Amino acid sequence: MSGLLKSSIARKVAMALSGLFLIIFLIQHFTINFTSVISADLFNEFSHFMGTNFVVQALLQPVLIFGVIFHFVMGFMLEIKNRQARGVKYVQFNGSANSSWASRNMIISGAVVLAFLALHFYDFWVPEMLYKYVEANPEDPSRYYAELVHKFESPVRTGIYALAFVLLAFHLWHGFSSAFQTMGVNNKYTPFIKKFGYTYAVVIPAGFIFIALFHYFNH
Amino acid sequence: MNLKLKIWRQKDANTKGKMVDYQISDVSPDMSFLEMLDVLNEELIEKGEDPVEFDHDCREGICGSCSLQINGEPHGPDRGITTCQLHMRMFKDGDTITIEPFRAKAFPVIRDLIVDRSSFDRIQQAGGYISVNTSGNTIDANAIPVNKHDADKAFDAATCIGCGACVAACKNASAMLFTSAKVSQFALLPQGRVEATQRVLNMVKQMDLEGFGNCTNTGACEIECPKGISLENIARMNSEYLSASLEG
Structure with a gap:
């Protein structure tokens, strides 16, 4: 068991599990965000529930933050180790001859998503924490929709959001099926997993971009 | 074919290596890549220079000895082959070909293109x-x-x-x-x-x-x-x- 916690395979599996956890979280986040396109009241209702429910706030939110930090820290640690493993660099390395850009540049797409998360936390999470727990304002169940729409009034911010989700799409394009391969799943279901992963990688980020553009053009 | 070769030269494991340029003429498209290097080495020996050291043994794709990184890919641009099975017909007259050893911290260079596996x-x-x-x-x-x-x-x-x-x-x-x-x-x-x-x-x-x-x-x-x-x-x-x- 001790070997499991130290080995290269264990670290890969930990990356895969945390990645799959974040993939599942994205569905939940997307679903709630998409209600803002359908109805302001519906979005407010979901957001109020998520923002005030004890289980979500005290249990799920810390697990999510841990998952995000773990995935990024482990990702950067593995990248450093992998670069060290090459030693002397090639004068010519023709990576595009045998692998996709998305698979070779997970660290770049991941770093862009990390930078986006910093902006996202600055935009939504930090003000939310200040509003609720520092300023201790009385809860207003109807404020969420207006806060969301306000953020997408800026064309620059909307553009940054869209760009970050394009990079997230590249990250998911490789990451989804890669997580299953790492956990030892390579069988008759693999072609389906790959197709499902490619679909997920396009649909979910495109959906987030649609929501941002919808509010930008409708504010 | 006339080709320009850029080859990694390194005297031993403790000496810093560098890429060295060579010209080679009248290369037959039917030669294997290793035969082309043999011709180059004969020319270098005739000139009194050190030949380029590279690994090879069976020359029929079985032993796994030949280990060159050619134009940024192991065993060159073809698929499902070792370097000894790569033929010069994969290249064009006037091409520049970059030849390096396999690079990995766990595969230290012994000399020129030979690594310790x-x-x-x-x-x-x-x-x-x-x-x-x-x-x-x-x-x-x-x-x-x-x-x-x-x-x-x-x-x-x-x-x-x-x-x-x-x-x-x-x-x-x-x-x-x-x-x-x-x-x-x-x-x-x-x-x-x-x-x-x-x-x-x-x-x-x-x-x-x-x-x-x-x-x-x-x-x-x-x-x-x-x-x-x-x-x-x-x-x-x-x-x-x-x-x-x-x-x-």
């Missing part, structure tokens, strides 16, 4: 075998029934020649394709199951100790492998490793 031997020694009493009462392997599907998969894995192209092609210099092929060829057969748990733990441990990188599933190794070893073997090794770790 004994790290693979040590991974193999850590568990890539079955313990059989051969003192006169050996049971014929064919006496143990093996279903065709498993036998074929095991054979496919066993075709790995340990050339190191997987490590050379991987952006992380990972040896997981090699190690997984060696784990799989035994894990799939009843004779290998007896020591399967300890084998995978020991071989992965040795692979990590040698300083190879982590697999990030780019698939470059599978594309560049001269024997077409499948990524399926890496998934199998991961699965075997997780089971073995939880058992141990």
Whole structure:
């Protein structure tokens, strides 16, 4: 068991599990965000529930933050180790001859998503924490929709959001099926997993971009 | 064909190397890549210069000795071949060809294009075998029934020649394709199951100790492998490793 916690395979599996956890979280986040396109009241209702429910706030939110930090820290640690493993660099390395850009540049797409998360936390999470727990304002169940729409009034911010989700799409394009391969799943279901992963990688980020553009053009 | 060659020259493991330019003329498209290097070396020797050192042995794609990184790819631009099977018809007159040794911290350069791949031997020694009493009462392997599907998969894995192209092609210099092929060829057969748990733990441990990188599933190794070893073997090794770790 001790070997499991130290080995290269264990670290890969930990990356895969945390990645799959974040993939599942994205569905939940997307679903709630998409209600803002359908109805302001519906979005407010979901957001109020998520923002005030004890289980979500005290249990799920810390697990999510841990998952995000773990995935990024482990990702950067593995990248450093992998670069060290090459030693002397090639004068010519023709990576595009045998692998996709998305698979070779997970660290770049991941770093862009990390930078986006910093902006996202600055935009939504930090003000939310200040509003609720520092300023201790009385809860207003109807404020969420207006806060969301306000953020997408800026064309620059909307553009940054869209760009970050394009990079997230590249990250998911490789990451989804890669997580299953790492956990030892390579069988008759693999072609389906790959197709499902490619679909997920396009649909979910495109959906987030649609929501941002919808509010930008409708504010 | 007339070609410009950019070749990595390094006197020994402790000396810094560099790329050196050479011109070579009248190269036949029917020559193998190694024959082209033989001609270059004859010219260098005639001029009183040191020939370019490179690994080779069988020259028929079996031994896995020839280990060149050619134009940024292990064994050059063709697929399913070793360097000795690469022919000059893959290049055009006037081309510049870059020739480097396989690069990995675990494959240190010995001289010029020759690297030390004994790290693979040590991974193999850590568990890539079955313990059989051969003192006169050996049971014929064919006496143990093996279903065709498993036998074929095991054979496919066993075709790995340990050339190191997987490590050379991987952006992380990972040896997981090699190690997984060696784990799989035994894990799939009843004779290998007896020591399967300890084998995978020991071989992965040795692979990590040698300083190879982590697999990030780019698939470059599978594309560049001269024997077409499948990524399926890496998934199998991961699965075997997780089971073995939880058992141990």
